[in-house]
Amino acid sequence: MRRAVITGVGVVSPAGNTQEEFFGRLLSGESFIGEIDRFDASRYPSHHAGLVSDPGREEIFSKRLIKKLDRFSHMALSASDAAFKDSAIDLEAENKENIGIAFGNALGGWSFAEEELRDLWTHGIREVSPYQATAWFPAAPQGQVSIFYGLKGFSKTIISDIASSHMAIAYAARAVMMGRADVMLAGGAEAPVSPYALLCCNTSGELSRTGRYRPFCKGRNGYIIGEGAAVLVVEEMGRAVARGARIYAEIKGFGHTSDGMHPIIPDTSGEGMGRAMTMAMREANIAASGIGMAIPSANAGKYADLSEGRAFLKIFGSGVNELPFYSPKPQIGNSLGASGALDTAFACMALNNGETPCLNVDEPEFDFFGGGGKIKLAKDNIIINSIGRGGVNACLVIGKS
Amino acid sequence: MPVEERIERVFGEIGIDKRELRPDSSLKAGLGVDSTEMVELLVALEKEFSVKIPDGAINGGTTVREIIEYLSNAAAKP
Numbered sequence: 001m002r003r004a005v006i007t008g009v010g011v012v013s014p015a016g017n018t019q020e021e022f023f024g025r026l027l028s029g030e031s032f033i034g035e036i037d038r039f040d041a042s043r044y045p046s047h048h049a050g051l052v053s054d055p056g057r058e059e060i061f062s063k064r065l066i067k068k069l070d071r072f073s074h075m076a077l078s079a080s081d082a083a084f085k086d087s088a089i090d091l092e093a094e095n096k097e098n099i100g101i102a103f104g105n106a107l108g109g110w111s112f113a114e115e116e117l118r119d120l121w122t123h124g125i126r127e128v129s130p131y132q133a134t135a136w137f138p139a140a141p142q143g144q145v146s147i148f149y150g151l152k153g154f155s156k157t158i159i160s161d162i163a164s165s166h167m168a169i170a171y172a173a174r175a176v177m178m179g180r181a182d183v184m185l186a187g188g189a190e191a192p193v194s195p196y197a198l199l200c201c202n203t204s205g206e207l208s209r210t211g212r213y214r215p216f217c218k219g220r221n222g223y224i225i226g227e228g229a230a231v232l233v234v235e236e237m238g239r240a241v242a243r244g245a246r247i248y249a250e251i252k253g254f255g256h257t258s259d260g261m262h263p264i265i266p267d268t269s270g271e272g273m274g275r276a277m278t279m280a281m282r283e284a285n286i287a288a289s290g291i292g293m294a295i296p297s298a299n300a301g302k303y304a305d306l307s308e309g310r311a312f313l314k315i316f317g318s319g320v321n322e323l324p325f326y327s328p329k330p331q332i333g334n335s336l337g338a339s340g341a342l343d344t345a346f347a348c349m350a351l352n353n354g355e356t357p358c359l360n361v362d363e364p365e366f367d368f369f370g371g372g373g374k375i376k377l378a379k380d381n382i383i384i385n386s387i388g389r390g391g392v393n394a395c396l397v398i399g400k401s
Numbered sequence: 402m403p404v405e406e407r408i409e410r411v412f413g414e415i416g417i418d419k420r421e422l423r424p425d426s427s428l429k430a431g432l433g434v435d436s437t438e439m440v441e442l443l444v445a446l447e448k449e450f451s452v453k454i455p456d457g458a459i460n461g462g463t464t465v466r467e468i469i470e471y472l473s474n475a476a477a478k479p
Contacts, residue, residue, distance in 0.1 A: 064416025068437075130440040 004173035004184075005401065007245040008087025008233030009345045010079040012189075014050035014226060014332040017078065019086070023349040025331075027357050027374060032332050033213065033224050039195055046207035049193050050226030050333025057081055061148075068131040069144060070109025075229035075338075076141030076189035077148060083185065084149070087233040087245065091149060100153030100181040101146055102172035103231075104164025104188035105138040106337035110197040112136055138337075141189045141229075154180040159337070161388030162297060163256075164188055165230070166340020170254035170396060172234040182239060187231035187341035201225055204264060204389070206301055213330040215298035216305050216361045216369040223300045226333020230341035232348070237401070248348035249398040252286065252381070255279025259391025265303045266391030270310030273393040277315045277383065280395040284381070288316045291323065291397075292379030293356055295343045296369075297387040298327035299334065304387050309366040311385075320368045324375055325359045326350075340386040340394065347382040347398055404473050408465075411445045422465050429461030450476050 011017060014032035015025040025032070033050050041047040055071055056078030066074055084091065112129075113136040119127040134140060139157035146155060154175050158168045165188025172186030192201055201207055208214075208222040215223075240247055255276035259267040266272070281288070296308050312320050328346050335342060350356040360372030381399030388394075409419040415438055428434040434442060439461065446468075447454055452475045459468060 062416065067416055126444060130437045130444075134437070 002177045002179060003237040004176040004234050004251045005237045005240050006232045006248045006251065006348055006398070007235045007240050008083040008089070009248060009348050010082025010086060011228065011230045011342060011345050012052055012056050012075040012079045013228040013230070013342060014052055017054060017056050017082065019349055023346070023353060026328050026346065027355070029357060030331065036193060036198070038193060041198060044198060044202050045209045046202050046222070046224065048211045048224050050224065050228070050335070051193060052227050068135060070112035070135045070140065071191035071227070072105060072109050072189040072229070073135070073141045073144045075191065075227070076103065076145055076231065079187060079189070079229040079231040080145045080149070080185055083187070083231040083233050087235070089183065089233065094183070096150050097152045098182040099151045099184070100175060101142050101151060101155040101185045102158065102168040102175065103142045104158045104160065104166070104168040104337045104340065105141065105190060106159060106161050106164050107190060107192055107197050108138045109136045109140060109191065111191060111194040114194055114196050145185060151185070160392050162299065162334065162336050162339055163386035163388040163392050163394040164337035164340065166344070166384065166386035166394045166396060167256060169232060169234070169251065169341065169344055170256070170394070173251035173254070176234055176236050182236050184234040185231055186234045187229065188338040189229035190335045190338040191227050192225050192336060193227050198225065206264070206299070206389070208300065213300055213333070214362070215296070215300040215327060215330060215359070216309060216365050218363040218365050220300040220302070220305060223329065223334040226329070226335040228332065228335045228338050228342055230338060230345040232341065232344060247401065249351050250401045251396065251398050253280040253282065253284030253397040255283070255395045257393045259393070261391060263390050266307040266387055268303050268306040268310070270307045270314060272391050273307050273311035273385065273387060274314045276393040276395040277311055277385070280383070280397045281315070284397040286381055286397060286399070288319050290379060291381050291383050292377045293324040293326060293350070293382050295327055295347055295382060295384040296325060297385045298329050299387055305365060307391065308385060308387060309369070312368070313366070323368065324356060325370045326356050327359060340384070343384050343386070344396065344398065347384055350377060351380055351382065351400060404469055404476065407449055408469060408472065411442065411449050414445055415441055424466040425464055427462050427464050431464070434461065446472065452476065
């Protein structure tokens with residue numbers, strides 16, 4: 001049976017674009033959420049976000065290319081470049097027919113599209129950029145990365161709200177395990193801080209209006225939006241070992257379920273989320289006692305947090321009190337389709353560094369989500385959850401082989 | 402402003418620096434202009450020179466020198 005391991009990690013995030021910045025700053029507890037200053041968002045109920053200051057790599061991607069892209073494709077290119085470099089794969093020596101892409105995205109490229117729609121309605125069809133057609137749609141990052149690096153293997157874009165890139169990583173692992181590809185770029189990108197996209201996020205009712213992102217607190221009132229991208233190099237284990245690659249983690253198991261009840265609200269019993277966790281742990285052949293930390297979806301919704309908290313109680317029983325919990329989201333925002341990849345990138349760095357910060361939950365809804373600080377990882381398997389709108393549940397278990 | 406400079410500016414908008422422009426470079430083979438960039442270029446030239454460029458008059462094989470000649474003539478017409 002072929003096995004899939006992660007051998008490269010690249011991020012573009014509000015906490016920085018290098019592993020040292022991203023992991024170090026998250027570990028320090030610093031928050032990267034601020035008032036949106038890119039346009040006047042003051043009349044939006046939720047007007048805070050985790051903003052990326054630099055979409056990155058101007059020295060690699062020409063102005064001629066960047067002007068054809070929305071921000072989310074630009075960030076995906078930068079994160080892909082960082083991931084490839086980190087993996088030390090020599091692309092020129094590779095058969096690119098065996099390298100594919102699995103990316104996630106939820107919203108598409110609205111920064112680009114909004115200006116073109118304005119021009120269409122105010123000036124007519126000749127004022128619309130010809131790049132609109134290739135800039136806005138959710139699979140644009142997959143296409144641009146494929147073209148830039150000449151990757152010709154099995155590729156897909158997965159759209160599943162907050163779970164998009166989380167599911168894309170599982171999809172990439174499956175492609176490697178089934179022998180459809182030897183290497184997959186897996187991850188996602190999201191750029192939701194544009195006037196229209198932010199409005200849509202606001203009207204869903206899921207965003208915090210207080211500027212505070214407090215998952216699992218009794219006073220939680222939604223998440224704060226974030227932007228960013230994360231890309232992992234997922235590689236067949238045998239060839240990764242043979243070339244002496246640094247292996248961050250093996251993708252050991254995953255589970256995907258749907259609540260099938262409501263357009264926005266997940267099933268508060270946690271049955272669907274719990275079932276996804278059971279599937280992932282069973283496939284990984286790891287018991288609850290073998291998990292060293294959990295990265296919950298931490299949506300900070302009234303119902304999503306109940307679903308997730310109850311799922312953890314169900315699966316971990318009394319062991320849940322010893323389980324460390326952490327999520328980067330309260331510090332960098334919830335970047336929807338990129339969030340699962342950013343969470344998994346963080347998990348790789350935590351395994352590599354052997355330590356993690358812990359969630360700081362004041363007024364806890366449950367008594368186990370954590371009291372802040374940082375700890376050394378006692379066991380080297382991490383469980384990562386993503387809950388998309390309406391209860392699209394995804395669970396991933398990664399760890400040292 | 403001379404026609405050459407106006408054309409350089411239009412190419413600049415597309416992200417092609419004037420230092421890349423040689424009189425003999427053709428759009429496709431010389432400058433790597435793809436079909437979408439061709440649409441952007443034609444619309445931008447039509448706007449800059451207030452002319453209608455018929456289909457095919459400027460195409461992938463057209464050189465920078467030919468574009469200058471074409472637009473000098475087109476712009477000279479009343």
